[in-house]
Amino acid sequence: xxxxxxxxxxxxxxxxxxxxxxxxxxxxxxxxxxxxxGLVVGDKSVQRSGKVPGVGMVHAPFxxxxxxxxxxxxxxxxEVAPVFNExxxxxxxxxxxxxxxxxxxxxxxxxxxxxxxxxxxVLEMNKTEEIRLGLHRSDYMLDEQTKLxxxxxxxxxxxxxxxxxxxxxxxxxxxxxxxxxHLGSDSKRIPSNTTVNRFxxxxxxxxxxxxxxxxxxxxxxxxxxxxxxxxxxLCAALKEKYPFHLYNTHNVTAIRKTxxxxxxxxxxxxxxxxxxxxxxxxxxxxxxxxxxxxxxSEAEWxxxxxxxxxxAIKCPSISYHLAxxxxxxxxxxxxxxxxxxxxxxxxxxxxxxxxAGLWSLDDSDIVKRAIERPxxxxxxxxxxxxxxxxxxxxVKENLLRLQRxxxxxxxxxxxxxxIFPIVSPMFLVRNGICHKDHAVSELGVYSAYLRNKDKVxxxxxxxxxxxxxxxxxxxxxxxxxxxxxxSMYLT
Amino acid sequence: xxxxxxxxxxxxxxxxxxxxxxxxxxxxxxxxxxxxxGLVVGDKSVQRSGKVPGVGMVHAPFxxxxxxxxxxxxxxxxEVAPVFNExxxxxxxxxxxxxxxxxxxxxxxxxxxxxxxxxxxVLEMNKTEEIRLGLHRSDYMLDEQTKLxxxxxxxxxxxxxxxxxxxxxxxxxxxxxxxxxHLGSDSKRIPSNTTVNRFxxxxxxxxxxxxxxxxxxxxxxxxxxxxxxxxxxLCAALKEKYPFHLYNTHNVTAIRKTxxxxxxxxxxxxxxxxxxxxxxxxxxxxxxxxxxxxxxSEAEWxxxxxxxxxxAIKCPSISYHLAxxxxxxxxxxxxxxxxxxxxxxxxxxxxxxxxAGLWSLDDSDIVKRAIERPxxxxxxxxxxxxxxxxxxxxVKENLLRLQRxxxxxxxxxxxxxxIFPIVSPMFLVRNGICHKDHAVSELGVYSAYLRNKDKVxxxxxxxxxxxxxxxxxxxxxxxxxxxxxxSMYLT
Numbered sequence: 001x002x003x004x005x006x007x008x009x010x011x012x013x014x015x016x017x018x019x020x021x022x023x024x025x026x027x028x029x030x031x032x033x034x035x036x037x038g039l040v041v042g043d044k045s046v047q048r049s050g051k052v053p054g055v056g057m058v059h060a061p062f063x064x065x066x067x068x069x070x071x072x073x074x075x076x077x078x079e080v081a082p083v084f085n086e087x088x089x090x091x092x093x094x095x096x097x098x099x100x101x102x103x104x105x106x107x108x109x110x111x112x113x114x115x116x117x118x119x120x121x122v123l124e125m126n127k128t129e130e131i132r133l134g135l136h137r138s139d140y141m142l143d144e145q146t147k148l149x150x151x152x153x154x155x156x157x158x159x160x161x162x163x164x165x166x167x168x169x170x171x172x173x174x175x176x177x178x179x180x181x182h183l184g185s186d187s188k189r190i191p192s193n194t195t196v197n198r199f200x201x202x203x204x205x206x207x208x209x210x211x212x213x214x215x216x217x218x219x220x221x222x223x224x225x226x227x228x229x230x231x232x233x234l235c236a237a238l239k240e241k242y243p244f245h246l247y248n249t250h251n252v253t254a255i256r257k258t259x260x261x262x263x264x265x266x267x268x269x270x271x272x273x274x275x276x277x278x279x280x281x282x283x284x285x286x287x288x289x290x291x292x293x294x295x296x297s298e299a300e301w302x303x304x305x306x307x308x309x310x311x312a313i314k315c316p317s318i319s320y321h322l323a324x325x326x327x328x329x330x331x332x333x334x335x336x337x338x339x340x341x342x343x344x345x346x347x348x349x350x351x352x353x354x355x356a357g358l359w360s361l362d363d364s365d366i367v368k369r370a371i372e373r374p375x376x377x378x379x380x381x382x383x384x385x386x387x388x389x390x391x392x393x394x395v396k397e398n399l400l401r402l403q404r405x406x407x408x409x410x411x412x413x414x415x416x417x418x419i420f421p422i423v424s425p426m427f428l429v430r431n432g433i434c435h436k437d438h439a440v441s442e443l444g445v446y447s448a449y450l451r452n453k454d455k456v457x458x459x460x461x462x463x464x465x466x467x468x469x470x471x472x473x474x475x476x477x478x479x480x481x482x483x484x485x486x487s488m489y490l491t
Numbered sequence: 492x493x494x495x496x497x498x499x500x501x502x503x504x505x506x507x508x509x510x511x512x513x514x515x516x517x518x519x520x521x522x523x524x525x526x527x528x529g530l531v532v533g534d535k536s537v538q539r540s541g542k543v544p545g546v547g548m549v550h551a552p553f554x555x556x557x558x559x560x561x562x563x564x565x566x567x568x569x570e571v572a573p574v575f576n577e578x579x580x581x582x583x584x585x586x587x588x589x590x591x592x593x594x595x596x597x598x599x600x601x602x603x604x605x606x607x608x609x610x611x612x613v614l615e616m617n618k619t620e621e622i623r624l625g626l627h628r629s630d631y632m633l634d635e636q637t638k639l640x641x642x643x644x645x646x647x648x649x650x651x652x653x654x655x656x657x658x659x660x661x662x663x664x665x666x667x668x669x670x671x672x673h674l675g676s677d678s679k680r681i682p683s684n685t686t687v688n689r690f691x692x693x694x695x696x697x698x699x700x701x702x703x704x705x706x707x708x709x710x711x712x713x714x715x716x717x718x719x720x721x722x723x724x725l726c727a728a729l730k731e732k733y734p735f736h737l738y739n740t741h742n743v744t745a746i747r748k749t750x751x752x753x754x755x756x757x758x759x760x761x762x763x764x765x766x767x768x769x770x771x772x773x774x775x776x777x778x779x780x781x782x783x784x785x786x787x788s789e790a791e792w793x794x795x796x797x798x799x800x801x802x803a804i805k806c807p808s809i810s811y812h813l814a815x816x817x818x819x820x821x822x823x824x825x826x827x828x829x830x831x832x833x834x835x836x837x838x839x840x841x842x843x844x845x846x847a848g849l850w851s852l853d854d855s856d857i858v859k860r861a862i863e864r865p866x867x868x869x870x871x872x873x874x875x876x877x878x879x880x881x882x883x884x885x886v887k888e889n890l891l892r893l894q895r896x897x898x899x900x901x902x903x904x905x906x907x908x909x910i911f912p913i914v915s916p917m918f919l920v921r922n923g924i925c926h927k928d929h930a931v932s933e934l935g936v937y938s939a940y941l942r943n944k945d946k947v948x949x950x951x952x953x954x955x956x957x958x959x960x961x962x963x964x965x966x967x968x969x970x971x972x973x974x975x976x977x978s979m980y981l982t
Contacts, residue, residue, distance in 0.1 A: 054549065054923050059545035
């Protein structure tokens, strides 16, 4: 099994022989670079840092060096991105498929149930979304045993880090330019990462399609947001392309509103125009709304419904949101389901090749096997947001409990093949301190899709996010402090 | 007295009629801009923020809008900058003038006395600084009564904000581009400010003159520095010109050392080369060493002497440092003293025109007048650093006390004409909050001077710093929290 992909396990530099002084010098330079170039987040330990920009800033956690990644895998992940885009669009149009596939989940998961209610209401309205915008991120891991790049999930709502991920690539390029000689590495092997511009382009093009020069892009945000600078970079790129001082392009106005504010200030004109605080909205871009905690009261649900009923372009629409749920992804992984949505056999093969095993808990053979070998599976709750995955013996215990109880709760979970990613020693910089640890990396490939009726305007990959986490951590939430932002060094 | 300069009192926009909502929107945008573009300082309330880059950052305090400033005054301040540069250089070469003028100060001010000791030692060595580099900032205020732009002081050591001042000009330009229509103002009237590149150019050109490709620029820093990002911007510009991504020019290595570290790691080779931690130093750039508190022990004084004895280019040399003391500036303001250093009559007139009244305390007529009308004078201690100026009735009391005591302490002070700058309502943004207050502004004009023997390589103004402070505050220290960074809008 010693194939060429084996090179992925080789770090960019030899971490054992590395000079500690050089690492500390690079870490210092990297911290300075981050501060000067806006690679920052709100520091949760500082009051107001999630509310007011400019106060309580700290550098975003980052890996000191890019992670080695096989070029062929990167290329195939880019190639398959437009196919995922197309798939999500097709699935979103099949209201019955969404409702049917999620019918059991609906009974046990209140959150999915509320989303499905909104979906039903817009189905009843016989409303078609003519302009459809998707800003997705597909997450992958490289499995050490099979050397396969396996698809973990596609995020169709609120994909984070389109802004900061570009900066990390720039940071690493700058470090390799300065220290590449000492490290024996070449900054040109870090692929260019322009997600922030590509996402801004897509938002601006959607805005153009909406065709009301006085309408704005509305970013729907959480009341408190420590990752606000990532969002601000995207809004800044709506004004001027990154790197700045060079271009002055879109000049699209962006406003930020919470779901509660939208409930309070929002109204629907008879022609379907969405007004928020008197401002017409062309595009609604969600950076919240994906987790039950984002809807603490009925106000937030009312806001979501109001937007969905409007003519504004929703990124995502309720259908795109549902098409990205884990349950739907598990349905799509079943034999002969992709064929329902895609014609091109090659595209179908490409997708299937990267799907990790995904099963519902009504597949008794798989449940049996997972009870026998729980270490080979991950039990995932249907809901999004991360942090609740079940691993190891807990998989067995939970499956046995669900069997004993015999209720419908099993519909709230799916089973997924556990991927064993390559573990490498890495330097992780958090809170101004550089530590060495064993870590695994997850690749996220951003993609954008925009169509107006029959015209596909954008369908492309847009850049990438590499997230590296200490290997003892099972979760991948960078914002939660378990992982750091990273980039890739093609091998 | 209603002359054309009267327009300086007119703010850029009508602050009385301004829409509060617009101000809040602009302040929010400005805070975001500052965070993304590195207009930041270390937040003193956060531990480690003065030591470790990337932690405990907060936006630098800034004025929301540029201050109106008469174009003719700006032009004359630029014109006179090379004359000041030349003057400082000439004065620095006249060791006897420096020693004689400061002889009384020496007796009462330990700090000046220590500087003079170092100066004497290098005079005894018969050492000539062939390559001389000055990075100065001349500070001015516009006097409301006379409508004159009066020179307050020239800083020949550790002029702060060459980095952040450029960013504030960019911030204001960006705001006026976006909101200029609402404000009736034009972003093009903010003069371009490239101090950071010009200073980096000067440091790099000095490094080139030193002619040792393996030598570095050493930034001498305080052990704890909350204004470190200003310094980092300058060091970054030594690598790549600002705005980045465009050029890759100097590629000069910069290292940062405290005086204590230099004492510990520094050595002088027999040929005069300065080594610090084994690294040859081409240029020593001081961002500390100007105040008594910068020398808490003999170690720091040893480091200062070591550097002075070396062949490294000092920015500033001990002579440049002394030439910038208030006492020397007061000597230069005396009749017929400028003529000793400058030949060109026009140049002399230009300088005299902008000198504010400056007197020593052995001028009994002036002391008498200052006791009668203390409100027209400021009593300034000889030492640098700000914060100890004496105003109002305290001037009278202190002068009377010095007369009573009859000792030499009066040599520790100079008297200066009190300038009454124009007070305008301004919006000041600090710690994420925008307040309206009455404020006055002080213009700083950066200039660079580099010569090698008879060849003057650089002699030019380099950009500006505008500092705006609430008018109740007598001091101008932005870092101390009394003032904000600003830019100018030419009228």
